[in-house]
Each structure stands twice: as structure tokens, then as C-alpha cells.
Amino acid sequence: MTSPQPYTISVPDAALEKLKRKLADTDYPDELDTDAQWSYGSPLSDIQRLASHWQNGFDWRKAEADLNKLPNYKKTVVVESFGDIDIHFVWQKSEVEGAIPLLFCHGWPGSFIEVKKLLPLLQGGNGQPAFHIIAPSLPNFGFSQRISKPGFALTQYAQTLHALMLGLGYSKYVTQGGDWGFYITRIMGVLFPEHVLASHINMIRANPPSFSSHPVLAAQHAVTPYTVAEQKGMERSQWFQTEGQAYRQLQATKPQTLAYAFASSPVALLAWIYEKLHDWTDGYPWTDDEVLTWVSIYWFSTAGPNAHVRIYYEASHNATKEVLGRERASGWVGGVKLGLAYFPRELNVVPRLWGRTLGPVVHESENEKGGHFAAWERPDVVAGDLQKIFGKDGPCFGIVPGKNGY
Numbered sequence: 191m192t193s194p195q196p197y198t199i200s201v202p203d204a205a206l207e208k209l210k211r212k213l214a215d216t217d218y219p220d221e222l223d224t225d226a227q228w229s230y231g232s233p234l235s236d237i238q239r240l241a242s243h244w245q246n247g248f249d250w251r252k253a254e255a256d257l258n259k260l261p262n263y264k265k266t267v268v269v270e271s272f273g274d275i276d277i278h279f280v281w282q283k284s285e286v287e288g289a290i291p292l293l294f295c296h297g298w299p300g301s302f303i304e305v306k307k308l309l310p311l312l313q314g315g316n317g318q319p320a321f322h323i324i325a326p327s328l329p330n331f332g333f334s335q336r337i338s339k340p341g342f343a344l345t346q347y348a349q350t351l352h353a354l355m356l357g358l359g360y361s362k363y364v365t366q367g368g369d370w371g372f373y374i375t376r377i378m379g380v381l382f383p384e385h386v387l388a389s390h391i392n393m394i395r396a397n398p399p400s401f402s403s404h405p406v407l408a409a410q411h412a413v414t415p416y417t418v419a420e421q422k423g424m425e426r427s428q429w430f431q432t433e434g435q436a437y438r439q440l441q442a443t444k445p446q447t448l449a450y451a452f453a454s455s456p457v458a459l460l461a462w463i464y465e466k467l468h469d470w471t472d473g474y475p476w477t478d479d480e481v482l483t484w485v486s487i488y489w490f491s492t493a494g495p496n497a498h499v500r501i502y503y504e505a506s507h508n509a510t511k512e513v514l515g516r517e518r519a520s521g522w523v524g525g526v527k528l529g530l531a532y533f534p535r536e537l538n539v540v541p542r543l544w545g546r547t548l549g550p551v552v553h554e555s556e557n558e559k560g561g562h563f564a565a566w567e568r569p570d571v572v573a574g575d576l577q578k579i580f581g582k583d584g585p586c587f588g589i590v591p592g593k594n595g596y
Contacts, residue, residue: 194264206250263278289314296328297369334493341504376519380513392531407547419534442506472567531575533560
């Protein structure tokens with residue numbers, strides 16, 4: 191493995207000019223005459239406004255400069271059967287002795303940018319623990335390498351991020367993740383329990399407790415009525431199952447067919463992602479520049495604007511003996527202490543007793559506002575949970591060898 195090297199994001203001028211040409215040549219669809227446009231998908235007026243701003247007003251160079259203020263690095267890691275893989279990552283190294291190594295793992299349609307708001311909150315001081323924060327672009331995302339060989343599934347993503355952490359000198363570490371970050375960090379706990387000491391997750395995919403696997407929880411579940419928040423959570427989960435998951439079926443079954451749209455049309459990519467930014471957040475006030483920075487990271491991705499969807503297919507079709515499928519992430523992982531953050535506009539909002547089937551839960555936060563992109567929408571909650579879990583009075587104080595960032 192190579193040593194980590196500082197990295198500067200630098201999109202060629204030719205790529206910017208090509209984007210503007212494609213935006214100028216876009217043909218837009220019609221839409222129905224109704225006030226309920228969001229029921230059908232991204233509204234035409236929104237997409238036309240955003241695309242026009244992308245072409246004529248949005249300053250990628252300014253956004254790029256802001257991203258380059260982050261401590262960006264690249265490093266090559268080796269993954270079995272796939273060889274060398276170049277990984278881009280943000281690495282905020284703490285100057286506090288004994289700071290806690292924290293791997294932050296994004297999902298789809300997110301990226302490393304989601305860690306940005308957490309960085310200033312987790313530096314320690316004033317009685318709070320400090321963290322070394324490592325936030326990679328997953329392979330096929332952002333500025334990490336494209337994977338051209340089939341079979342790069344959850345096991346391989348977990349191996350990649352574990353190799354990165356070891357290569358940076360962190361043999362013991364903790365994790366934070368949502369969306370695919372939930373699945374990947376959970377599988378890291380399955381595969382590397384001696385290294386992954388604790389995990390905090392903000393998308394909680396869990397099953398109801400059964401008497402065969404969790405008899406005490408199952409007995410509690412049988413006699414405990416759902417709270418009002420849990421009932422609303424079940425309604426949100428049902429909405430996602432019936433109205434919100436068509437994208438997942440497509441990306442998990444025929445990603446190549448979708449790839450033609452994303453590779454050819456920036457507006458197709460914009461509409462596809464923008465719908466999720468709207469539907470999956472809790473009234474978050476997206477600015478046009480925020481949306482376009484988010485989508486531009488996908489459009490200018492090192493792997494290209496279409497490789498990102500393949501994770502759905504590979505995770506669904508390439509089991510290993512250790513990880514039969516992504517369902518393993520929703521089972522018991524006993525060697526990793528677990529913190530759970532519940533948000534009302536997450537895609538699946540399960541009852542609290544369900545979450546406790548995932549592992550030894552040491553902390554739960556139930557929040558009245560927030561959605562799928564928790565680190566971006568509610569960085570205060572994510573940082574606060576981590577501080578409570580690893581702080582001096584927290585359940586995981588001292589779990590990582592060292593002085594724990596004080």
C-alpha cells in the first residue's frame with residue numbers, strides 16, 4: 191500500500207465546457223397540469239431552474255475551492271481479487287493525543303461532502319473527546335477509483351475501508367454511517383470485530399425480534415404498544431415501500447440500462463438525485479448551489495457519472511461465505527458496541543425494540559426532526575451522540591486504547 195498523499199480536486203476546463211454544452215442541448219419532458227407535481231417525481235420547473243443555474247450561474251470553481259479547503263488525500267489499498275484501488279478521502283487529523291479514529295462512511299446519493307459539517311464539531315476541547323476523522327469516497331463514487339470488474343460487493347467495500355484504516359495506522363477504530371454506510375460499517379463489524387470497536391448508525395434497518403433469536407425482546411415487543419413516534423415511523427416506512435423505492439429496484443437489477451441516461455445527460459442525473467434530496471429530508475432548505483455541488487460531485491466523479499449505481503446490483507448478487515447478502519447487516523453483530531440515532535423522515539423508521547436486535551446497544555437518540563442525510567441535516571445530533579458515547583461519562587469511554595482524546 192502507498193503512503194497517503196495530499197490530493198487536490200481539479201476538474202479540467204474541457205469537462206466544464208462539455209457540461210455547459212450538454213445542458214444547453216437538453217430537451218425537457220412535459221408534465222401533467224396538477225399542483226401535486228412531486229407525486230410524479232422531480233417537478234419540471236425545479237429542474238429547469240437548477241439546470242439553467244448549473245449552465246449559467248453556478249460557479250464550480252468556487253465550489254471546488256471550498257472542497258479543497260478540506261484535508262483531501264489519496265491512497266492506494268489492495269483488495270483481494272481486485273488488486274490496487276485508489277481511494278480519495280478526507281482526513282482531519284487531531285493534534286490531541288489519543289484522539290479517537292472515526293471512519294465516516296457515506297451512501298447513495300451522498301458523498302464525502304456529508305462529513306463537512308461534522309469536522310468542526312468533533313475537534314474536542316471543553317471536556318469533549320477529539321476524533322481523527324476519515325471520510326472516504328467509496329470506490330465508484332466521488333474521486334475514488336472506478337471498479338471495472340464484476341463482484342465488488344459489501345465484503346469488498348468493507349475490506350477496502352478496513353485496509354484504508356490500517357494503512358493510516360489505525361488498528362482500532364470506530365465508525366459512523368447511514369444508507370450504504372450502515373451496511374458497510376456493519377459488515378466491517380462482522381468481518382473485523384477485533385478492529386471495529388463501536389459503531390454509530392443513523393439509518394436503522396432491523397427486523398422485529400423473534401422468540402427464537404431474541405426471546406426477551408420478543409416478549410417485550412409482544413406486550414409493548416408502539417409509541418406515537420413509532421406509529422408515524424411505520425407509516426413513513428410503508429410510504430417508502432409503496433411510493434419511494436422504485437429507484438432501488440432499477441439500480442439493483444439493471445444498472446447498465448440506467449447508466450446510459452446518467453452518462454449522457456446531466457439533467458437526468460440532476461433530476462434523479464434531486465428527487466431524493468427533496469423526498470428523503472425533513473424540510474431541509476436546500477439552496478440551489480448546495481444541490482448543484484452535491485450533483486456535480488457525481489457528474490465529475492473520477493469513476494464517471496454512472497458507476498455509482500452498481501453498488502446496488504453487486505450487493506444484491508454477490509454473496510460471500512461470511513456475508514450472504516446485505517441482510518447480514520440487519521442481524522445481530524455482537525462484538526461491536528452500537529449507537530442508534532432515529533430520525534422521523536428516514537426511509538425506514540423502525541420501533542426501538544427492533545433496533546436492539548442489531549447488537550449491544552449502548553446509546554439511543556430519538557429526534558423530532560431530521561431525515562436520511564443526518565450528518566448534513568442534523569450534524570448537531572450526530573456529533574452530540576458521538577460525544578455522549580465516547581465522552582468521559584459515556585458507555586464507550588476508554589474503548590479505544592489511548593487517552594481518548596482528552
